[in-house]
Amino acid sequence: MIPRQAEPSLLRLARGFPVVALTGPRQSGKTTLARSAFPGKPYVSLENPVEREFALRDMRGFLARFPQGAILDEVQRHPEIFSWLQGVVDENRRMGEFVLTGSHQFDLMAGITQTLAGRVGRIELLPLAASELGPAGLLASSVEEAMWRGAFPALYDRDIGPADWFANYVATYVERDVRQLVAVRDLAQFQKFVRMCAARSGQLLNLASLGADCGITAVTARHWLSVLEASYLVVLLRPYHRNFGKRLVKTPKLYFTDSGLAAWLLGVDSPGALVTHPARGALFETWVVAELLKHTWNQGRPTDIFFWRDNVGHEVDVLFDTPAGLQAIEIKSGTTFAADWPAAARKWASFAGEEVLPPAIVYGGEGRFDREGCRVLGWRELAGQ
Template sequence: MIPRQAQITVERLARGFPVVAVTGPRQSGKTTLARAVFSNKPYVSLENPDEREFATQDPKRFLARFGVQGAVIDEIQRCPELLSWLQGVVDERQLMGDFVITGSAQFELVASISQSLAGRVGRVELLPLSLGEIRAVDKLPSSLGELLLRGGYPALYVRDISPEDWFTNYIATYVERDVRQLIAVRDLGSFQTFVRMCAARTGQLLNVVSLAADCGISASAAKQWLTVLQASYIITLLRPHHQNFGKRMVKSPKLYFLDAGLASWLLGIRDAQTLMTHAARGALFETWVVAELHKQRLNQGATADLYFWRDSGGHEIDVLFETADRLVPFEVKSGCTFASDWLTGLKKWQAISGTKSGISHLVYGGSESYKREGVDVHSWRDMGSLLS
């Protein structure tokens, strides 16, 4: 098992909540993490038809099987009604870290947890491997192009398999299983086309009408399918920050894939050399940076609190991180050699927002990190825990 930074958060939550929920995309390592941290607990997967039928038909006896050790219940979204029965069990036993549940379908699962286990559950969202986790086991790819091509799914770092082979089967399985579970898509081929068109827009402002037209579907269908991609942790939407600083701001969100490797594969990029000269290189690098920032926050058990900012005059900050007392700006540049005009956006934002001091960050595709004109310039290799 590759050690996960979220393990500390999972262990902390288990000391204060009767139930710990680990959610995230398929194959992100949820089950591996849960079983490693709670190796003393029995394990059951609701993907198993027999176990799922047992839990559905007789939930009381299903849970009664587990003594004071509790249990790890995998893929809980397959039997959400079990959560109501679980509430009664943990209320009676009053044991912290009693049950651990995992699931892949974000929206339905979170709604069920909020309704049935409010105040009783601590939740961690586990995305694919972060840069720090990959580096910790000495598996960091030698180049930025290779990293963007491979992404962060654990299987690509513990198995002898190419990204092309793995992503081909991942998408096929995702469409056949997750999509069918979440909505009734009659034409799976159209949905796959839609996913690819979304990959072509990663790092861009989302225009649902344009996206729907390019895919030959209605705008309402596009909105529904975007919800599916969010629910299964394929994409995230970065919202514009609510402050306008005296300027009319852009209100559309920006679309980002949560794994740059998956986005690269969907764009038909099959080798690192092609990726580094591809027109989407900048967008894929920005996608990777945004995903890294998300992982850092989620691994700590916190909300992402990430935004972007763009006004009608074309001034833009790629990412804004909101703290209790200030906004921390991030600019992202895929180039390998620093250029002084990269700081233009940060300086304009400081002037417009009235922020003259504080930390500003620039992440780029080069190999050295340093400070330039009051801005912390970070190599992609040295992103570290920028939000800690």
């Protein structure tokens, strides 16, 4: 097993909350992490029809089997369990008693907020971070391979190629998850919608345009996009709230949480194809944003990264607050540093004033150096290699 950086956060929360919830996309390693972090706890999946039927028929008897707590997998399949858990943990008052996992964040969080508020510590787990793959000797040999393969654990512990794995992952996702969350009459149309979202990863979200390209209304596009969000396949990056004296774009940007899945949906069939592919820049930006999200979520923190763009086109790809000031990051897919890269970051710094750190540039090459007031990091350096 590849050690996960979220494990210390999971154990920390288990010391302060009676219930810990571990959420994330299917096949991101939630169950493996939970069983590794809590090896003494029994494990039960509510996707097992026998266990689910037992829980439906006799929840009291179902939970009575676990006097010291348990790992309960895919708990959103049985929302009634949250009320029963509330009674159990309130009576026992033991920290880290139950570990819940789930792959539908809206269903899971609805149950938590309604009945377990204040009793649950939450970790969101995306697929493997590059900083987890590196120490295991599994980091890709090139940035193109890193983007193309993505980071789902199955692609690193099985003898299977991305094309075969993603084809079955998407088919399984559509069949199992979409029909649970939304009534989609035409699965082929929904699959087209997913592919069109992949083509827009790294772009400002335009629901009207997205819907028109898929033959659906903007309202339907919004609803279907919420399904992808609920299953952690996409994330919406919000614009930073301070305007620095400028009129801001208020539309979020759309990103896939795994560049490999986005590349497969776009028909990229090899790492070499990404050297000159039109989507190279967008996929590299997708890869970097996903790595930044993993770093944040693995520490048990909510999403705290943003982008900034004004109404005349000045933009910073990523922006976040630190105790020392605002940090801006520009993302460039090129493998050789270009002299004009720092211009956008320096322009933003002139708007932002004194409360800013030196801007950073993450690029598709390798190396770490300072240039024109900016810190420059290659993709391997971002991964801590």
